[in-house]
Structure formats: structure tokens, C-alpha cells
Amino acid sequence: MATDITQAAPSHIGEINKYDFRTVTEGVFKAEKGISAKIVAQISEMKGEPGWMRDFRLKSFEIFESKPMPKWGGALDLNFQDIYYYLKPADHQGKTWDDVPAEIKETFEKLGIPEAERKFLAGVKAQFESEVVYGSLQEDLGKQGVLFTDTDTAVKEHPDLLREYFGKIIPPHDNKFAALNSAVWSGGSFIYVPKGVKIEFPLQAYFRINAENMGQFERTLIIVDEGASVHYVEGCTAPMYTTESLHSAVVEVVCKKGSRCRYTTIQNWANNIYNLVTKRAMAYQDATMEWVDGNLGSRLTMKYPSVYMMEPGARGEILSIAFSGAGQHQDAGAKLVHCAPNTTGQIISKSISKNGGRSSYRGLVRVEKGATNTKCNVVCDALILDPQSRSDTYPYIEVAEQDVSIGHEASVSRIGEEQMFYLTSRGLTEAEASTMIVNGFIEPLVKELPMEYAVEMNRLIQLQMEGSVG
Amino acid sequence: MIDTLTIRELHVSVEDKPILRGVNLDMKRGETHALMGPNGSGKSTLGLAIMGHPNYEVTSGTIELNGEDLVEMSPDERARAGVFLAFQRPIAIPGVKLADFLRHATTNVRRPDRKEGEELIPMREFRKELKGKMQQLQMDVEFARRYVNDGFSGGEMKRAEILQLAMLQPKFAILDETDSGLDADAVRLASESIAEIGREKMGLLIITHHDKLLVHNPPEFTHVMLGGRLVETGGIELANELHSEGYERIRKAYPDADAENQAMLGKIEAQPVG
Ligand SMILES: Nc1ncnc2c1ncn2[C@@H]1O[C@H](COP(=O)(O)OP(=O)(O)OP(=O)(O)O)[C@@H](O)[C@H]1O
Ligand SMILES: [Mg+2]
Numbered sequence: 001m002a003t004d005i006t007q008a009a010p011s012h013i014g015e016i017n018k019y020d021f022r023t024v025t026e027g028v029f030k031a032e033k034g035i036s037a038k039i040v041a042q043i044s045e046m047k048g049e050p051g052w053m054r055d056f057r058l059k060s061f062e063i064f065e066s067k068p069m070p071k072w073g074g075a076l077d078l079n080f081q082d083i084y085y086y087l088k089p090a091d092h093q094g095k096t097w098d099d100v101p102a103e104i105k106e107t108f109e110k111l112g113i114p115e116a117e118r119k120f121l122a123g124v125k126a127q128f129e130s131e132v133v134y135g136s137l138q139e140d141l142g143k144q145g146v147l148f149t150d151t152d153t154a155v156k157e158h159p160d161l162l163r164e165y166f167g168k169i170i171p172p173h174d175n176k177f178a179a180l181n182s183a184v185w186s187g188g189s190f191i192y193v194p195k196g197v198k199i200e201f202p203l204q205a206y207f208r209i210n211a212e213n214m215g216q217f218e219r220t221l222i223i224v225d226e227g228a229s230v231h232y233v234e235g236c237t238a239p240m241y242t243t244e245s246l247h248s249a250v251v252e253v254v255c256k257k258g259s260r261c262r263y264t265t266i267q268n269w270a271n272n273i274y275n276l277v278t279k280r281a282m283a284y285q286d287a288t289m290e291w292v293d294g295n296l297g298s299r300l301t302m303k304y305p306s307v308y309m310m311e312p313g314a315r316g317e318i319l320s321i322a323f324s325g326a327g328q329h330q331d332a333g334a335k336l337v338h339c340a341p342n343t344t345g346q347i348i349s350k351s352i353s354k355n356g357g358r359s360s361y362r363g364l365v366r367v368e369k370g371a372t373n374t375k376c377n378v379v380c381d382a383l384i385l386d387p388q389s390r391s392d393t394y395p396y397i398e399v400a401e402q403d404v405s406i407g408h409e410a411s412v413s414r415i416g417e418e419q420m421f422y423l424t425s426r427g428l429t430e431a432e433a434s435t436m437i438v439n440g441f442i443e444p445l446v447k448e449l450p451m452e453y454a455v456e457m458n459r460l461i462q463l464q465m466e467g468s469v470g
Numbered sequence: 471m472i473d474t475l476t477i478r479e480l481h482v483s484v485e486d487k488p489i490l491r492g493v494n495l496d497m498k499r500g501e502t503h504a505l506m507g508p509n510g511s512g513k514s515t516l517g518l519a520i521m522g523h524p525n526y527e528v529t530s531g532t533i534e535l536n537g538e539d540l541v542e543m544s545p546d547e548r549a550r551a552g553v554f555l556a557f558q559r560p561i562a563i564p565g566v567k568l569a570d571f572l573r574h575a576t577t578n579v580r581r582p583d584r585k586e587g588e589e590l591i592p593m594r595e596f597r598k599e600l601k602g603k604m605q606q607l608q609m610d611v612e613f614a615r616r617y618v619n620d621g622f623s624g625g626e627m628k629r630a631e632i633l634q635l636a637m638l639q640p641k642f643a644i645l646d647e648t649d650s651g652l653d654a655d656a657v658r659l660a661s662e663s664i665a666e667i668g669r670e671k672m673g674l675l676i677i678t679h680h681d682k683l684l685v686h687n688p689p690e691f692t693h694v695m696l697g698g699r700l701v702e703t704g705g706i707e708l709a710n711e712l713h714s715e716g717y718e719r720i721r722k723a724y725p726d727a728d729a730e731n732q733a734m735l736g737k738i739e740a741q742p743v744g
Contacts, residue, residue, distance in 0.1 A: 419562075423563065424549070425545040427550055427574075427638070428571075429546050430544070440617065
């Protein structure tokens with residue numbers, strides 16, 4: 001372990017400081033591989049964090065060590081000691097375009113992503129050049145009292161607000177990977193939307209991302225105050241490329257009385273990545289929380305966004321889609337917990353498996369004692385494109401009340417011969433026809449996406465269908 | 471040179487069961503042919519075999535478009551070569567908008583050597599044409615935004631098939647009971663539209679149990695199928711006879727084919743629904 005302060009930060013980073021970006025002044029921090037209490041403390045120190053956060057990290061590390069690996073989901077062939085847990089942005093910048101694998105570059109090209117953006121997405125460049133857009137946006141939001149920064153900054157600038165919820169929605173002992181994230185987290189977004197403020201346009205992580213946001217252990221906290229509303233969009237449809245094999249994020253959302261939050265994620269991971277994410281929201285009286293979650297690529301994804309409906313009238317909606325290709329396993333699903341009367345929930349899950357890919361839906365609907373007159377509807381549809389591929393459904397329903405209505409429909413279909421014949425008989429090639437059927441299959445999700453994401457999503461599916469991604 | 475569709479001694483099996491047993495048919499572009507015959511005689515099978523449905527295996531015989539063998543072609547190649555089948559039972563494709571599908575199909579059929587991924591016909595141009603055709607068929611333009619055959623009423627499905635026929639402008643079109651499921655007004659509209667779109671421009675093979683479609687599209691030839699064979703061919707008077715008298719005379723005249731027809735029906739009915 002050594003701290004090298006001889007390398008100066010690239011000059012463009014200083015410039016964006018005025019927009020509240022995290023700046024790099026410390027130079028390069030070369031972390032050791034692996035994890036220990038020492039490394040966790042070091043991460044905290046490098047970030048110049050207050051004592052409470054360091055203690056939180058260390059406590060989380062203990063929990064991480066004491067927790068067994070999850071017994072469900074997919075095969076986790078992970079060596080925790082063979083991973084870098086903290087890379088300074090400067091480390092990312094040290095990487096060059098030549099280090100990026102050819103197939104990733106090719107995909108960027110096919111997606112038509114501009115040069116500057118490609119480098120950013122590949123982790124070569126720390127900053128996507130959109131400061132101007134971000135600047136005016138930030139100003140606009142600032143006037144309304146909205147806070148939108150990275151989480152590291154929030155620890156320093158908004159500690160009271162952050163501490164009220166940080167680690168409260170998803171405590172470190174929730175699961176092994178939540179504990180890991182709590183110990184080593186870096187980056188992610190912090191958003192606070194004040195009472196009654198309705199943000200009309202989607203807030204995109206895109207515009208304010210710096211190298212740390214792209215990190216493997218980002219941590220996001222969104223607080224939507226009474227009557228407020230926000231739509232947050234994260235990720236992008238280009239393949240996310242990191243040299244590390246583990247991505248484990250934690251996302252916490254609080255929806256206060258009468259508020260509304262939609263959180264949209266579209267992620268397309270490189271084939272070597274374990275993507276293990278914990279996402280949870282608490283929705284209070286008459287509040288609505290919606291997760292829209294698209295997962296492509298990765299070696300194994302385990303992700304089950306959840307909504308806890310805490311007070312009467314709360315509503316939780318989860319729309320998820322998974323696409324698994326060769327060597328990929330998507331274990332994705334959703335969790336709805338009805339803790340109060342008159343709450344309603346909906347889960348729509350769609351999965352596509354191709355070239356030996358495997359998709360599983362794992363879902364839980366729980367109705368707690370006292371949560372009377374609740375309604376919940378679950379629909380999960382799987383589409384399997386060839387005999388080598390596989391799909392499973394693991395729906396769990398736990399109901400402690402009488403007066404509830406829970407619907408569950410599941411379907412598994414193969415691309416129908418009759419559908420293929422119908423489309424090809426009108427002049428579409430087989431490849432075009434199956435892409436069209438797949439795009440039709442996910443249309444209910446795609447139409448919920450902001451326009452540019454919808455377009456990219458369709459293009460991405462097309463590439464996946466051609467088998468040229470991942 | 472006038473386009474021709476020529477079928478010789480065509481034998482077709484489904485799951486190794488012979489359905490068509492030696493069909494011969496000669497069509498020229500511009501002609502209208504009626505294909506009649508009792509239920510289960512093999513009319514739809516002929517249409518599906520011409521279009522290349524993978525479950526309908528041509529065990530012997532030929533289907534040629536202008537002397538070119540269709541049997542070796544995939545369904546999309548046949549479509550690009552200029553063959554169209556309006557389905558007796560169109561298939562639903564959830565999530566796929568009729569307009570998107572049709573823009574793709576129209577591009578491929580008009581530019582047969584288009585490679586996958588190449589540009590589609592420009593949106594504006596396509597929309598304008600589609601809108602025109604829909605108005606002609608008295609269809610609401612909004613209808614094009616619905617998902618292909620998904621939740622369509624019987625009549626809507628048939629109308630959508632005619633719309634596709636109008637857009638794709640094939641050399642030869644097989645219309646498999648395109649008049650069934652339509653109310654009286656819709657049948658008249660459909661008949662008139664088909665006459666306007668296809669008559670004398672395409673070679674039409676009209677499969678029907680009613681005479682409405684044929685009133686506006688009087689056939690030059692009428693073929694009667696029984697037991698997987700075209701047992702008789704005549705002019706419009708044959709179609710008229712079958713409409714008023716039924717198949718009694720035909721069945722008596724071709725007892726072997728009739729027996730095969732009965733046997734096919736019986737065999738199928740004895741099977742559990744698959
Ligand atoms: N996919 C199939 N699987 C099994 N049997 C089939 C299949 N397609 C056709 N057949 C059988 O072949 C025979 C001819 O059927 P076809 O649909 O061609 O008759 P049709 O003349 O079109 O009848 P209709 O007037 O009732 O539409 C029938 O006995 C039918 O059951
Ligand atoms: Mg039929």
C-alpha cells in the first residue's frame with residue numbers, strides 16, 4: 001500500500017468544481033487488493049470522512065464478515081480478497097482507451113455513442129462533457145431547494161439530513177452484500193426533493209456522474225418529501241465496463257406522505273460482472289413508489305427492488321425486465337411488503353433467455369397483520385428463444401390477513417412458430433421477425449422509459465438478438 | 471411477360487399425414503380463381519404450402535413462380551418474390567404495432583435485396599401511403615398503432631389483412647376466407663376493396679364458402695377441392711352451382727376423393743386437441 005501524491009489531477013476536473021462535482025486533489029490512491037478492517041478504515045480516511053461514517057463502515061465490515069453467502073440465486077464464484085474495493089478516480093483515468101476490449105469498443109460504435117461519451121462509459125475518462133447542461137439544471141433545481149449531489153459530498157455538506165435515513169432503509173445486516181456496500185461504498189447519488197416540489201423532467205445520473213459514480217459500490221439515497229415528486233434515471237444502455245468483477249450497489253428511497261418517486265435503471269453489464277444490488281423504498285401515506293428496472297448482460301445479476309408500503313394508501317409498482325444471453329444468469333425479481341391497510345401493489349416482470357442464458361423471477365409479496373383491504377397483482381412472463389435457454393419462476397406469497405386480493409399470473413412462452421411464420425410470410429427475415437417479437441414482448445416496459453432510453457433499449461435488444469453484445 | 475404461378479402434382483403432408491394428394495394449378499397474374507370445397511378438404515393447406523409454412527411438408531411435386539422453384543425458398547423470400555397469403559386465422563403479435571410491422575414488411579418486399587439493418591422507407595412517405603390506403607378501407611388511422619391482431623375483432627383482423635395486401639402489392643395473393651367473420655356491410659366493403667386493390671393487377675386465389683366476395687370479383691376459374699385434390703375446374707357457373715346446390719353432386723362424382731376427405735376429417739376428430 002502506498003499513497004502517491006506526485007501525480008496531479010487532470011486540469012479539466014478543477015473546472016467542473018463550480019458545479020459541485022467531487023474534485024480530485026489528493027492524487028492517486030493505490031488501494032491494496034482484498035478487504036480488511038484496515039482497508040475499510042483507510043477508505044474512510046482517504047475520503048476525509050467524519051467519525052460516524054468511519055464507524056458505520058467498520059461496523060458494517062464486521063457484519064459482512066459474520067454473514068453467510070446468500071443461499072438462493074445463482075452460483076457465486078467470488079473471491080473477496082481478489083478485488084480492489086476502492087479506486088480513486090485518478091486510477092480510472094490512468095486506464096487508457098487501448099485497455100478497453102475490442103468487443104466493447106465495437107458495441108459503442110454500433111450503438112452510435114459519441115467518442116467522448118465512449119471513453120467515459122468505458123471508464124477511461126472520468127467526466128462526461130455535459131457540464132453546461134448540468135450547470136443550468138443544477139441552478140434551476142437549487143432555486144427550488146432540491147439537493148442533487150454525489151453521496152460523498154452529501155456526507156460532508158448535508159450530514160444531518162443524510163444521517164436520518166442513510167442505512168435506515170437498508171441496514172447493513174440486511175444481507176451480506178448490503179453489508180459489503182456499507183463498508184466500502186463510494187459515489188452514488190444523493191437527492192432531496194423538498195415538500196411539494198415536483199420535478200418535471202427526469203433527473204439523470206448521466207449528467208453529473210464522475211468516476212466514483214461509476215464505481216462498483218455506489219450508494220444512493222433519495223428522499224422525497226411530502227407531496228413532492230421525482231423521476232430518477234440511472235445507468236445507460238451502453239455496456240458498462242469495469243476491470244473489476246463485482247458490482248454491488250445499495251439504493252435507498254424514502255417517499256413521504258403523498259409523494260411520488262420513479263426510479264429507472266437500465267444497465268447492460270459486461271459478461272464477467274457479478275451484479276448484486278439491493279434496492280428498497282419505503283412509501284408512506286398515499287405515496288407512490290415505482291421501480292423500473294432493466295437488466296442486460298452480466299455473468300450473474302441478483303436484484304429484487306422492493307417497496308415497503310408503510311401507511312394507508314401507499315402504492316408500490318415494480319416493472320422489471322431481464323435479458324440473459326450466453327453464459328449469463330439473471331436472477332431478478334421484486335418484493336412488495338404491505339404493512340398498512342388499503343395499500344396496492346403491482347409487479348410486472350418480463351424475462352428473455354437466449355443462447356443458453358438463464359432468467360429467474362424471484363418475487364415476494366407479503367401482507368402483514370393489520371394490512372387489510374390490500375390489493376396486489378403479479379404478472380411474470382418469460383420468453384425463451386431456444387431450447388438451450390432456461391427460465392424459472394419462484395413466486396413467494398405470505399399473507400397474514402383475510403381481506404386481501406392477490407393475483408398472480410405467470411407464463412412461459414417460446415417464440416411461437418405461428419408468429420414467426422406470420423411475420424416472415426410478410427417479408428421479414430427470421431432474425432428481423434424474432435427481434436420484432438422480442439421488442440413487442442418488452443414493449444410494456446419500454447414505453448415507460450424516457451424517449452432516448454426507449455430508443456436505445458430497442459437498439460440494444462437488436463444487438464443482443466444478433467448476438468454481438470457480450 | 472405475364473407472371474405465372476404453376477403447381478404440379480403437389481403432395482403435402484402434415485406430421486407425416488398426407489393432406490394434399492396431387493394438386494395441379496395454373497394461374498396468371500390478372501386472373502381471379504375461386505377455390506371451393508367442403509371443410510377439411512385441404513384449401514388452407516394449399517395456401518400455407520404455397521407460402522412455405524414449416525409444418526406443411528412438400529413431399530413431392532413443384533410450386534413455381536415464373537419458372538422459379540418456390541419450395542426451396544423461405545417464407546420471407548417467397549413474400550419478396552411476390553406471393554401473399556391472407557390468413558384464415560391471423561396471428562396476434564403482442565407489443566408490435568401494425569404500422570411498424572408493415573413499414574418493415576413493405577420495405578423488404580419493395581426492396582427484395584435489402585440487407586438487414588438497412589434503412590426503411592422514409593417515415594413520412596410510408597405514413598402518407600398507409601393513411602391513404604386506410605381511408606380507402608374506411609379504417610381509422612389510429613388503428614395502425616394497435617398491436618398486430620392483438621385483441622382485434624374477427625372483422626378487424628380480416629380488414630387488417632386486406633390493408634397488408636394493399637400495401638404489399640404482391641403478384642399473387644391467396645385470400646383464405648377473407649370474407650368470414652365480416653358483417654354484411656363489411657363483406658361488401660371488403661369485396662369492393664379487393665376488387666379495387668387486386669383484380670386484374672394480381673393473380674387472386676380466393677378461398678370462400680360464400681358468394682359475396684365473388685360477386686365483386688367474378689372468377690374466371692373455379693376449382694373444387696375434395697380429399698386433397700382439385701377434382702373439378704370450371705368457370706363462374708361452377709361457383710354459382712356450388713353456392714346454390716352444395717357439394718352433393720361433386721361427392722357422388724368423386725367417391726374416392728370423398729372417402730379420403732371423410733377419412734381425413736375422421737382421423738383428425740379422433741385425435742386429442744394438440
Ligand atoms: N397443422 C395441422 N395439424 C394437423 N392437421 C392439420 C393441420 N393443418 C391441416 N390439417 C388437416 O388437414 C386437413 C385439411 O385442412 P385444411 O385446413 O387445409 O382444410 P380447409 O379446406 O381449409 O377447411 P375449411 O374449409 O374448414 O377451412 C384437415 O383434416 C385438417 O385437420
Ligand atoms: Mg381453411
